[in-house]
Amino acid sequence: MARNWLQAYSVLDFIAVGMLLSVIAVSSQKRLESCVRTYVLNSWLLAAFVTVSAFYMGMPHLYIAAALTVLSKCFLIPYFLRKVLRQLRVTHDVEPYISAPLSLLAAFALVVVVFSFVSQGVFVTGVTRNALKIAISIILISLFVMMTRKKAITQVIGLLIMENGLFLAGFSLTYGMPIIAELGVVFDMLMGVIILGLFLTQIKKAFVSVDLDKLTTLKG
Amino acid sequence: MEFPFYTAAICAFGAGITGFPFAPKKLSGYLYFVYALGSALFGAAALQTVYSGVQTSLSFSLSGVLDIAFRTGGLSAFFALVLSILGFAVSVYSAGYMRHEDNASFQGVFYGLFLMSIYAVFYAGNMPAFLVSWETMSLVSYFLVVSDSRNDDSRKAGLTYATMTHIGTAFIIAAFMIAYAGTGTMDFEKLRVLISTKPVSLRWAIFVPALTGFGIKAGIVPLHIWLPKAHPAAPSNVSALMSGVMIKTGIYGIVLFSIYILGGAVASWGVVLLVLGAVSSVLGVLYALMEHDMKRLLAYHSVENIGIILLGVGASIIFQSYGLFTLAGLALAAALYHTLNHAVFKGLLFMGAGSVLHGTHTKNIEEMGGLLKRMPWTGLFFLVGSISICALPPTNGFVSEWLTYQSLVLGSTAPAVYAKVLMLLAGTALALTGALAADCFIKAFGISFLGMPRSAEASGAKESSRSMLAGMAVLAACCLALGIFPNFVLATMGRLEVGSLPYARAALSGNWMLSVQNGFSTLSPIGILAIMLSGLLALLVFIKGLGRREVSYGDSWDCGIRRLTPRMQYTATAFTKPLRQIFKRIYLPTKEVKIIYRLRPFFAENITYNSGITPFFEKYGYGPAVSTVHKAALRIRKLQSGSLHLYLGYILLTLLVLLFAWG
Incomplete structure (x- = not known):
């Protein structure tokens, strides 16, 4: 009953599109604080996607994956990010290389490219037809965001969003990974964020700013 | 129940390797005795394998596709035996040598790993096991080469070594991949069975990259350039192992692939090896003559001796391709015997060089002199090693080079004309090499141990510690024993099921007398020893009993200068000047004279003179x-x-x- 309802209204597609839109929003945002907030929204949507498809396919172990996603990506990582932001005192100014409208356009172009070039054939799990394309779009847009921002903290956020995209891509190609792999990935993410946070504070100490331009001086 | 030698040996090495980081600095030297014990156990295990004929094997799988397999076959056992003899002596030596090093625990751990990894290379039974062991050996030895990291030269030497050895590994991997693609197996024994049904072109495709890869490790000319750089940079105990055994892993690879696995019946492989061997031996000794750094000189001699070994291997392949199995066995036995002997005397010489380095803090023989009075035992052992490497009786070098000569001379019985000519030419090259080597060691021993000290360091030199002398004594005894009792070694080799080796027993008959091809030529090392001893005795009797009774002591005649200084002595450069002239087409000597004048052309203020050879x-x-x-x-x-x-x-x-x- 409920499953038919889910299918009829393509709830999964809605959630996935929501993720895509939130990533596009990140590419035009100017305040770091709102970037983090959008990332949290993105993670909630991802968790919702996993939950719904767990229910839809009747695979209870995916609920654990969803719970882990909520715990790590909606609470622990944002908490840590905000702490780093406070320490670095760089709450404003993303400082992009290109203007917000231009990056919106670029994000749009990336989505078009992906949707026109990823062939229809990749459709494995039967969850939704569009999840893979959306996932690839998310990955590319977040890579684009990482490329065009000066502040190192945006690189971290971009990486986190890219991970969400990868999760979605992996999920749409398999019926969810074994729980041990999920655990490993989540643990890696947490460690990664902590290490990156440490790096950022060190970069701040060494170069007085967290602008990545300064890193060119490291080249031998 | 048999004693579990392998297990005990591995346990001993494990104990040493894990023990070093925790041992207090004073005691860490003694841990080298644990390595010596481990080497001895490995040696016993290898002997047991050869004489019982029972192969032990061990394999475990890494994943569905990759297996790691170790096997104690005949060839492996022989090379492991070589390593055990040297490993035992060098470990005893290291106990004293390493006492004064500041990074003793690092060196200790890596030394143990190094020995272990060479054993693993010899015992590897399939391609993954071989490659893992090979790379471990290369990397560990790289770290040992650069262990004196404050020294700029040793870092550069390390870079050269690492580059060359990795190019070599790339070639070996290529050979393995071609073999795997052609037969579908990674196991050496299975490969050996399967390859015999494949066309010769596939065997060529495996042989060429394998020869290149192993040739780099062995130091065949022109792939030898890392040897004279890396060996002097490493600590002397490590250079003894590197030169004595590690470069032999290259020989092991060449014999394993060309003769054992690929059957070795392609005459042109023999020709290639024969030519490479002749070139390596002559050029190696020629470059050694021009070196005045003791360890570089020894490193070039390693190139020479690898060449001599290859002469035997090449001759063996040519004989085998014409179905002359007894001669093939004789040549291969000569090559393997020389492998063992070179390990023993080169290890001894490197340890002697290390001992001199400890005493004088210099490697340049132009700054030594008169060391025989100050370091009598080191001098004696170095002399035994020198006699051995010059292939003079009654030492081991003589027996194996004699066997090599015999197999090359017997090349005249080969059916093809080119083989006859080539082998005789190779014999000529060997003769030239022998003469030049003798000249080189007259220089090395004479300039450094005889005469007057040429520097303050040399005149203040002290004899080395007891364990260092003990390590050298073991190998000096081996030099004599292997030279006087070759039958034991040849009997052991006859039991190895490698190529035509089992036929070698037919070629070499006699118990105390070596008789090649039913009396084609005979040699009795014991007889030679007896003649030499009686000659010596007669000389003593003549001098003491019949000679002039009154002995008066006085200074050497000094042309009226009244006082001789060390600077008036013959130098190493001067000693080798005639050869530099004769072989100037090869050396391409360079000379540079700079004169700064105060008043041209009569009053020169400063004259600098530089001479060298073109590398x-x-x-x-x-x-x-x-x-x-x-x-x-x-x-x-x-x-x-x-x-x-x-x-x-x-x-x-x-x-x-x-x-x-x-x-």
Whole structure:
């Protein structure tokens, strides 16, 4: 009953599109604080996607994956990010290389490219037809965001969003990974964020700013 | 129940390797005795394997496809025996040698790993096991070469060594991959069975990269350039092992592949090996003559001896291809015997050089002199090693080179004309090599141990510690024992099921007398020893009993100068001047005289004189190749701007291109 309802209204597609839109929003945002907030929204949507498809396919172990996603990506990582932001005192100014409208356009172009070039054939799990394309779009847009921002903290956020995209891509190609792999990935993410946070504070100490331009001086 | 030698040996090494980081500094030297024990146990295990004929094997799988297998076959056991003899002596020596080093625990751990990894190379039974052991050996020895990291030269030597050895590994991997693609097996024994049904072209395709890869490790000319750099840079106990055994892993690989696995019945392989061997032996000793750094000199002699070993291997393959199995067995036995002997005497000489280095803090023989009075035992052992490497009776070098000569001379019985000519030419090259080697060691021993001290360090030299002398004594005794009782070694070798070795017993008959091909030529080491001893005795009797009774002591005649100084002595450079003239087409000697005048042309203020030889292979082969790579690298380097954003851009671009191409 409920499953038919889910299918009829393509709830999964809605959630996935929501993720895509939130990533596009990140590419035009100017305040770091709102970037983090959008990332949290993105993670909630991802968790919702996993939950719904767990229910839809009747695979209870995916609920654990969803719970882990909520715990790590909606609470622990944002908490840590905000702490780093406070320490670095760089709450404003993303400082992009290109203007917000231009990056919106670029994000749009990336989505078009992906949707026109990823062939229809990749459709494995039967969850939704569009999840893979959306996932690839998310990955590319977040890579684009990482490329065009000066502040190192945006690189971290971009990486986190890219991970969400990868999760979605992996999920749409398999019926969810074994729980041990999920655990490993989540643990890696947490460690990664902590290490990156440490790096950022060190970069701040060494170069007085967290602008990545300064890193060119490291080249031998 | 049999004693579990292998287990005990591995346990001993494990104990040593784990013990070093925790041992207090004073005691850490004693841990080398644990390695000595481990080597002895490995040696006993190898002997047991040869004499019982029972192969032990061990394998475990890494994944569905990759297995790691170790096997104690005949050839493996022989080379492990060689390593055990040297490993035992060098470990005893290291206990004293390493006492004064500041990074003793690092050296200890890596020394143990090094020995262990060479054993693993010899015992590897399939390709993955071989490659893992091989790379471990290369990397560990690299770290040992650069262990004196404050020294700029040793870092450069390490770079040369690491580069060469990795190029070698690349070739070996290529050979393995071709073999796997052709037969579908990674196991050496299965490969051996399967390859016999395959066409010769496949065997060629395996042989060429394998020879190149193993040739780099063995130090065949022109792939030898890392040897004279890496051996002097390493601590002397490690250079003894590197020169004594590690380069033998190259020989092991060549014998394993060309004769054992690929059957070795292609005459042109023998020709290739014979030519390479002749060139290596002559050029090796020629370059050694021009070296005045003791350890570099010894390193070049390793090139020479590898050449001599290859002469035997090459001759064996040629004989085998014509079905002359007894002669093939004789030649291979000569090669393997020389492998053992070179390990023993080169280990001894490197330890002697290390002992001298400890006493005088210099490697330059022009700064030594008169060391025999100050370091009598070191001098004696070095002399035994020198006699051995010059292939003079009654030492081991003589027996194996004699066997090599016999097999080359017997080349005249080969049916093909080119083989007859080639083998006789190779014999000539060997004769030249022997004479030059003798000259070189007259220089090395004479300049450094005889005469007056040429520097303050040399005159203040002290004899080395007891364990160092003990290590050298073991090998000096081996030099004599292997030279006087060759039958035991040859009997052991006859039991190895490798190539035509079992036939060698038919070629070499006699118990106390070596008789080649039913009396083609005979040699009795014991007889020679007896004649030499009686001659010595007669000389003593003559001098003491019949000679002039009154002995008066006085200074040497000094042409009326009244006082002789060390600077008036014959130098090493002067000693080798005639040869530099004779072989100037090979050496391409360079001379540079700079004169600064106060008043031209009569009053010179300062004259500097520089002479040297052109390093042919570095200048015309490796130099241009390296600079080409450098130029290309600089051009590519522009891609690497240092900007993180640009790098991310590269990734995005790559992803998009992939999407376009395969989306």
